[in-house]
Amino acid sequence: MRSSPHIVVLDDEVDITQLLANYLPAHGFRVSQVHHGKDLVELMERDPADLVLLDLGLPGEDGFSIARRVRARWQSGVIIVTGRGDAIDKVVGLEVGADDYVTKPFDLRELVARIKAVLRRLLALPAPLPGNQALQFAGWRLDIRARCLHDPQGAEVALTGGEFELLSTFAQHPGRVLSRDFLLEHTRGREAAPFDRTIDVQVGRLRKKLQAPPETTEIIKSVRGAGYMLVPPVAHG
CATH class of the missing domain: 1.10.10.10 (Winged helix-like DNA-binding domain superfamily/Winged helix DNA-binding domain)
Structure with missing residues (x-):
């Protein structure tokens, strides 16, 4: 895994993005904050993320469609971080390609553990198989x-x-x-x-x-x- 994976936090609540921007760098992550889907697209074009922390309740574009686009266009990891805890929302989130689903309010230490788990799967090379790969x-x-x-x-x-x-x-x-x-x-x-x-x-x-x-x-x-x-x-x- 790279020393400083790039995490983008997309949430229209500035308090949430600022909280994570302050907390995550101490755990080895480089963090960018955006508050609208269009801002995410602009950022990803110039500085793609390893992982996007994505809220569903965004103004304008639906969070599920953003998650689908992130996976299809940039192949970045996606963790949905939202106040919507309904089981149907979780299933839909996973169906559109999210790697994990976290409901608010969340424990910061647990969120870091989930981020690291997703990045291990996405960025680390798997253990070699004998012979051909x-x-x-x-x-x-x-x-x-x-x-x-x-x-x-x-x-x-x-x-x-x-x-x-x-x-x-x-x-x-x-x-x-x-x-x-x-x-x-x-x-x-x-x-x-x-x-x-x-x-x-x-x-x-x-x-x-x-x-x-x-x-x-x-x-x-x-x-x-x-x-x-x-x-x-x-x-x-």
Whole structure:
């Protein structure tokens, strides 16, 4: 991880952005403050962020659409930090690509822990695999070192940081039923909440991206009451 990851705080409450701008640098982060979606775009064009802390209740553009654009255009991490604690909002936030969802009021130490957890997944190289760094299944190729996925025709398919970690875990345990608790521990660790639908949301997104050939069964199978399993065999190379 770089010594000073760039964090952008987008919130229309100046007190919140100033609080984080004062607190986060002591934990090794470089912080920028913006208060509108258009200001975020201007900033990201000249100084892209490693991670955006994003409020949903913004004037003008909806926070969910901003989160979607950040992931698609700049591939930066996103943590939604909002006063909206409804379960539906959390699910929608994760579906549009957010890496985590924190409700206000928040504990500053917990927020720092969540930021570090997301940055570890996004910026740190994964532990090397023996031999070749690519895993292949049903014509798909998952490059562990480059953190990218290619479809059977060779086109790259965009994955969020959470989706990549989840698919990597499946690909390293093919043919094995993995419980939600196991998947949470291997993708989010101690930051996972006791009741966390992140895995279900991310599996749903992966299924949409991993279109199985017509002659094959589904790639990620639900096992009722047990979890999920990557169905096709996996080869290194």
